[in-house]
Amino acid sequence: MFRSFGPNEALYIITAVQWTLLLSAIAFAGGAVGGMAIALARVSAIKTLRYAALSFIRVFQGTPLLMQLFLVYFGLSIMGVGINLWVAAAAALTLHASAYLGEIWRGCIEAVPAGQSEASYALGLKYGDRMRYVVLPQAAKISVAPTVGFLVQLIKATSLTSIIGFVELTRAGQIINNATFQPLTVFSLVAAVYFVLCWPLSMWARHLESRFAVATAR
Amino acid sequence: MGYQFNFAPVFNNFDQLLYGALITVQLSFGAILIGLLIAVPCAxxxxxxxxxxxxxxxLYIEVIRNTPFLIQIFFIYFSLPALGIRFDPNTAALVALAVNVGAYATEIVRAGIESINRGQIEAGKALGLKGHQIxxxxxxxxxxxxxxxxLTSQFIYLMLNSSVVSAISATDLAAAGNNIQSTTFAAFEVYLVITAMYLVLSLGFSGLFSAIGRKAFSYPLAR
Amino acid sequence: MKLNKKLIALAGAAALAAGMVAGPAAAQSVEEIQQRGTVNVGLLVDFPPFGILDQSGNPDGYDADVARLLAEDLGVELNLVPVTGPNRIPYLLSNQVDILVASLGITPERDEQVDFSQPYAGIEIFVFGDANLEVTGPEGLSGQNIAVARASTQDTAITEIAPSDANIQRFDDDASAVQALLSGQTPLMGASNVVIAQINTMAPDRFDTKFSLRQQSQGIAVRPGSDELLGYINEFLGRVKADGQLNALHEEWVGGPLPEFVAETE
Structure with a gap:
């Protein structure tokens, strides 16, 4: 039952990174759609929409991701929907990412000078065109750095799905650790794999940020 | 199919949840304090x-910011004893939280220091302000x-993040919830109540921080 | 419950939106299971040798083999669903699995939540720990740190007998508790004979058993009210005990025959 820590064990941990990446990608894609909806609702002219989006953000940024995971996990099941770990993990992380990306992108939309929107209004552009051709492209430029920064947070956040039993990098590490009892080796390796994933992204985000800071320096 | 919500087991054990919440608050404030003590000299x-x-x-900042907190806490509790360093669960949780928030706070404090314009110091001198006043x-x-x-939103994030310390048998709010859940099986109800408690905590933290902010930084800004 | 209906509608809409077609796994009877052609069985994967993940990451172990035998007997496909110690009963009660073959110890508290079959396995639980530490009974736990898996039988047993100044540290699973013992974070833990045998091969002579807590029979669990399904399982277990199949599986995985207090029952 007990194994020693060898190449097979290291390989098991390293290959589990694919599930971390896939889960991150799904949550990021879902979060991008949800976050865009939240961001647009936050800057909408309709008061109810603005407040609904704000409450969503407050709740999801004001409670632990671990609790959100537990609630989605047990909640979907008692509502009679057959779920699996993939659905629970992806749903919870998508909601989490929607709230954070929504708030980040709202900031970017609001950072586009109001004059831009006003001028295009004066030119007779409707809301949809105004957003699509004038505001959002400028906001998108500003948003790249913080969005990449959030991606790092999201990749790290996927580690919590190990607590509900989803097998990704962290859980793979635990499984191997439970079989080999080499915690120093195992968790160092797991940490190193996360670092290899996240560090380049962090560097990229910082590079984008400083480039943007130079571009907008007055 | 109908699911009967049953909150009785949660509220019957509410004292345990309150005790857990107290530990969460203590861990958070302890980590904030130690984290700042780490951050200022590091910055x-x-x-x-x-x-x-x-x-x-x-190196410290990059390692902490690019690995998950859950791994950091496993490392501190399960791996460090192999090097002869041993903490009880709540202390390990405090250490992990402080080391974690210290890295983020270092970057924030550094940005603050770098934001100060030299010209302002010159202006202060020209106005005849003394060194300590400047x-x-x-x-x-x-x-x-x-x-x-x-800084304060990082602190709130830290408090929410502390919910994972139950994985090393620390006795915070989430652990209290896990214990009640495992004896009553009212999982959804337990986590719903705990999530609401965390929301109250984060609203409380944010209210407290903005009250402190108003009091500490209340002098008028030039426009 | 008006709110409840709304929630169900909402969840239904969300499920449709997400393009999921997974139906609830709420089979209560043998006929329903046979009609569906699959049985969903919850089992642990972090509880060697009863529930483990094999080299390719699939559930395996004694429990998995018992589940296989049962599915064969039912003439249906087997769908093994990994569960964890703390969430296995919620999994069953929320219809995500039909049956638990999850090393679930038969206790009065659990008997109120689920219906148990006759025992299919059994373990003995001990207080186990540092060989240099002299502990002969509950009073020896005074002032000590004791690691247990949260909500496990050893958690319940130790909580019952430990003096008030004993510090029981609850981890998410057995493996973490073993980890705490091996890394020296706690001098004692609550452990089964199976876990103890493994620790002893891993770290010979470092630890010994202090005193016995309980003999624990493990049962297959179903949702309350599934009497007909439970009857089938009981009859099945009676058969595989009599013809030696269960004993063979036990020999293969645990390295010894079924404990007498399990083999004898019914």
């Missing part, structure tokens, strides 16, 4: 220290005010 070292020290601080009103206060929002 100073990174801004003005000798190269090897700067690298060391950068330090207090021109360096520290504006720097703190600049970084205060980023």
């Amino acid at each position: 100073a070292a990174k801004t003005a220290g000798p190269a090897p020290l700067r690298w060391l601080v950068s 330090f207090r009103y021109i360096i520290i206060k504006p720097a703190l005010r600049t970084i205060y929002p980023a």
Whole structure:
């Protein structure tokens, strides 16, 4: 039952990174759609929409991701929907990412000078065109750095799905650790794999940020 | 199919949840305090220290910011004993939280220090302010005010993040919930109540921080 | 419950939106299971040798083999669903699995939540720990740190007998508790004979058993009210005990025959 820590064990941990990446990608894609909806609702002219989006953000940024995971996990099941770990993990992380990306992108939309929107209004552009051709492209430029920064947070956040039993990098590490009892080796390796994933992204985000800071320096 | 919600087991054990919440608050404030004690010298070292020290601080920051907190806490509780370093679960949780928030706060404090314009110091001198007045009103206060929002939202994030310390058998709010859940099986109800409690905590933290902010930074801003 | 209906509608809409077609796994009877053609069985994967993940990451172990035998007997496909110690009963009660073959110890508290079959396995639980530490009974736990898996039988047993100044540290699973013992974070833990045998091969002579807590029979669990399904399982277990199949599996995985207090029952 007990194994020693060898190449097979290291390989098991390293290959589990694919599930971390896939889960991150799904949550990021879902979060991008949800976050865009939240961001647009936050800057909408309709008061109810603005407040609904704000409450969503407050709740999801004001409670632990671990609790959100537990609630989605047990909640979907008692509502009679057959779920699996993939659905629970992806749903919870998508909601989490929607709230954070929504708030980040709202900031970017609001950072586009109001004059831009006003001028295009004066030119007779409707809301949809105004957003699509004038505001959002400028906001998108500003948003790249913080969005990449959030991606790092999201990749790290996927580690919590190990607590509900989803097998990704962290859980793979635990499984191997439970079989080999080499915690120093195992968790160092797991940490190193996360670092290899996240560090380049962090560097990229910082590079984008400083480039943007130079571009907008007055 | 109908699911009967049953909150009775949760509220019958509410004292356990309150005790857990107390531990969560203690861990958070303890970690904030220690984290700041780590962050200020590290930020100073990174801004003005000798190269090897700067690298060391950068290494600390990058490792902490690019690995999950859950792994950090496993490492501190399960791996460090192999090197002869041993903490009980709640202390390990405190250490992990402090080391974690310290790295984020270092970057924030450094940005604050770098935001101070030399011209302002010159202006202070020209106005005849004394050295300690310049330090207090021109360096520290504006720097703190600049970084205060980023710092406090990091602190709230830390408090929420602390919910994972139950994985090493620390006795925080989430652990209290896990214990009640495992004896009553009212999982959804337990986590719903706990999530609401965390929301109250984060609203409380944010209210407290903004009250402190208003009091500390209440002098008028030039426009 | 008006709110409840709304929630169900909402969840239904969300499920449709997400393009999921997974139906609830709420089979209560043998006929329903046979009609569906699959049986969903919850089992642990972090509880060697009863529930483990094999080299390719699939559930395996004694429990998995018992589940296989049962599915064969039912003439249906087997769908093994990994569960964890703390969430296995919620999994069953929320219809995500039909049956638990999850090393679930038969206790009065659990008997109120689920219906148990006759025992299919059994373990003995001990207080186990540092060989240099002299502990002969509950009073020896005074002032000590004791690691247990949260909500496990050893958690319940130790909580019952430990003096008030004993510090029981609850981890998410057995493996973490073993980890705490091996890394020296706690001098004692609550452990089964199976876990103890493994620790002893891993770290010979470092630890010994202090005193016995309980003999624990493990049962297959179903949702309350599934009497007909439970009857089938009981009859099945009676058969595989009599013809030696269960004993063979036990020999293969645990390295010894079924404990007498399990083999004898019914």
